[in-house]
Every structure is written in structure tokens, then in C-alpha cells.
Amino acid sequence: MPEFRQNQATKEWVILAPDRGRRPDEFSREQKKREPLPSYQEGCPFCVGNEAETEQAVYTYPETGNWQVRVVPNKYAALKADLSTTRTRVGSFLAAKGFGIAEVVIEHSRHDTTIGVMEVDEVANVLGAYRERHFKIRDNDKINLITIFRNHGPRAGTSLEHPHSQIIATPIIPPHVRYPLEQAVMHYDEHGSCVYCDMVSEEIRQGERIIVDSDNFVAFCPFAARSPFESRIYPKRHMASFISTSDDEVSELAWVLREVLGKLRHGLGDPDYNYVIRSSPIGDEDTRHLHWYMVIIPKISIPAGFEIGSGIYINTVAPEESAAFLRMITEGR
Ligand SMILES: [Zn+2]
Numbered sequence: 596m597p598e599f600r601q602n603q604a605t606k607e608w609v610i611l612a613p614d615r616g617r618r619p620d621e622f623s624r625e626q627k628k629r630e631p632l633p634s635y636q637e638g639c640p641f642c643v644g645n646e647a648e649t650e651q652a653v654y655t656y657p658e659t660g661n662w663q664v665r666v667v668p669n670k671y672a673a674l675k676a677d678l679s680t681t682r683t684r685v686g687s688f689l690a691a692k693g694f695g696i697a698e699v700v701i702e703h704s705r706h707d708t709t710i711g712v713m714e715v716d717e718v719a720n721v722l723g724a725y726r727e728r729h730f731k732i733r734d735n736d737k738i739n740l741i742t743i744f745r746n747h748g749p750r751a752g753t754s755l756e757h758p759h760s761q762i763i764a765t766p767i768i769p770p771h772v773r774y775p776l777e778q779a780v781m782h783y784d785e786h787g788s789c790v791y792c793d794m795v796s797e798e799i800r801q802g803e804r805i806i807v808d809s810d811n812f813v814a815f816c817p818f819a820a821r822s823p824f825e826s827r828i829y830p831k832r833h834m835a836s837f838i839s840t841s842d843d844e845v846s847e848l849a850w851v852l853r854e855v856l857g858k859l860r861h862g863l864g865d866p867d868y869n870y871v872i873r874s875s876p877i878g879d880e881d882t883r884h885l886h887w888y889m890v891i892i893p894k895i896s897i898p899a900g901f902e903i904g905s906g907i908y909i910n911t912v913a914p915e916e917s918a919a920f921l922r923m924i925t926e927g928r
């Protein structure tokens with residue numbers, strides 16, 4: 596029976612219309628096999644030895660000797676750092692110069708690896724780079740929002756095979772981000788608690804959508820998941836900003852993230868995916884009503900006319916089923 600479900604935090608609705616004829620393991624057969632990659636690819640600007648082909652690194656880990664992680668300004672950035680944020684009018688329409696900071700996080704010196712198969716401490720080094728850059732970029736007083744994300748594969752928006760993620764910092768907080776923030780304020784006013792903390796405890800209490808549960812983090816397919824296998828990782832303690840994550844928490848998150856991505860990779864045949872870290876806007880790092888999290892969206896379904904028209908997503912795999920399937924995947928990374 597189809598069902599409407601509401602996301603408690605954003606108030607968005609989804610339709611759950613499970614396709615009974617389709618079992619989760621069928622998704623893996625539908626994935627195109629990826630060609631095996633070489634560990635070094637000539638002409639790849641992100642490979643070790645080709646450092647001169649990128650802008651100068653703003654962060655390198657380790658700082659000396661062979662690097663694992665390098666963060667470089669994005670050569671092909673949609674936004675530029677040397678512009679003003681003054682709004683202008685085009686007739687009655689509002690515009691501004693394309694100011695922003697765009698960086699590429701080269702996650703590994705090797706061409707043929709990815710987060711889902713890296714060693715846990717290597718993943719922690721990548722997350723450590725995110726945290727460090729987030730921390731530094733927020734010093735720019737024109738920046739209001741920092742979005743850290745990873746596109747894996749062509750359906751997720753990248754044709755570059757070398758493992759990398761991106762950071763884009765903008766002066767603008769768009770309605771897509773602003774609206775959930777306002778909802779979180781209202782929830783706090785009404786209940787005196789963080790809506791995300793409440794959601795996390797309810798997911799843990801119900802239990803059937805949990806993928807991985809560690810001391811300080813929990814990964815689950817949310818009650819109102821918009822697409823098959825949509826997964827989220829939340830810190831259990833209240834933290835509005837990703838920069839408040841401790842070193843130990845970064846290591847633990849690395850384990851949880853690799854676990855979830857490893858399960859998606861092995862269980863679903865290495866699907867393309869996006870992940871995003873949603874963290875509080877700059878200046879809201881200590882608020883009681885916001886809570887950072889990671890959302891991982893395998894590119895299994897594509898938003899079509901109804902989704903575009905209504906903003907209501909139709910999910911054909913119940914998150915309970917997605918989570919049960921992912922929990923079962925234990926080996927083969
Ligand atoms: Zn490469």
C-alpha cells in the first residue's frame with residue numbers, strides 16, 4: 596500500500612510506493628561495470644607527480660614526505676574568490692557577482708582507490724582535511740555557507756575518476772537551506788529540543804532503519820527517505836557544525852562512513868552516488884536547534900516530472916528494506 600511520509604525536520608513529504616516485484620539485490624545487476632583503474636594515470640592532474648597541473652595546494656597531509664591528501668583551489672570553479680558581494684539590480688531582478696571559494700579535495704595520491712575501499716585512517720585523513728578547510732574558510736567574513744560534497748561517477752556529476760571531493764563556500768544561504776533552518780527554530784520553540792536529536796533518538800528507538808550504530812554516530816535510511824538506499828550519518832551528541840567534531844570522532848566517523856559506502860559498493864554493485872555534509876551556516880555553530888549530518892544518495896532513481904513539479908519524491912524501496920539489505924552486507928569490500 597502506498598504511503599505518504601513526512602520528514603520531521605524539513606516538513607517535506609515523500610511517497611513510499613514499494614515496487615514489490617523488485618528486490619534490493621536486483622539493483623546491483625543493473626549497474627554498469629566500471630573498468631579497473633591504474634594506480635597512476637598519465638595526464639591526470641590529481642595523480643602523484645602531476646602536482647604542477649593544479650593550483651598550489653592550500654592544505655597537504657602529511658605536510659612533509661609523500662602526501663595522501665591535497666586540497667587545491669578549483670581551476671574550473673563556478674565562483675571566484677576575488678569579487679565583491681554587493682547586490683546589483685538587473686531591472687527589477689536581483690543579482691551579485693559570482694563571489695565564492697571553491698576547492699578540490701584530492702583524497703588520495705593513488706588514482707585507483709575510493710572512500711569505500713580506503714583504510715579507515717586514510718578516510719579519517721580526508722575527513723580531517725574537510726574539517727581543517729571548513730575551519731579556515733569560515734575566517735572569510737563574506738562566506739556564510741560551506742558545502743562539502745563528493746560526486747562519485749558520471750550519474751553523480753563527475754567524469755574525473757581520480758578520488759576527490761569538493762568544497763564550495765558561498766556568501767548566500769539559499770531557500771533550500773534556509774527553510775529547514777527555520778523549521779528547526781520552530782521545533783525548538785515548540786518542544787525545547789533539537790529536531791535532529793529528536794529524530795535520531797526516534798530512529799534508534801524504532802531501530803528498523805539502522806545500518807550502523809557506533810558509540811558516537813548512527814547511520815540509517817531515514818523514515819522519509821526520498822530515494823532507494825538514501826543513507827544518513829548523524830553524530831549522537833548535539834553538534835550544530837562539523838567543525839566541532841573531535842579528532843576521535845573524526846576517526847570513528849571515518850569507520851562508519853567507510854562501512855556505509857562499502858556496503859553500498861558491495862551490495863549494489865558500486866553505484867554512482869553523491870554525499871554531502873550539511874553543517875550549520877557560519878555564525879550558527881553553537882546553536883541548540885541545528886545539527887550537522889551527512890547524507891549519501893546513491894544515483895538509482897532520477898527525479899522525474901512529478902518530483903520536479905511537486906517536490907514530492909516517490910521512493911520505490913521502503914527505507915526499512917533498504918536498511919535491512921545494507922545491514923546484511925558484511926564482506927567483499
Ligand atoms: Zn589520477
Ligand SMILES: [Zn+2]
Pocket residue numbers: 789790791792793832833834883884885886
Ligand atoms: Zn541536535
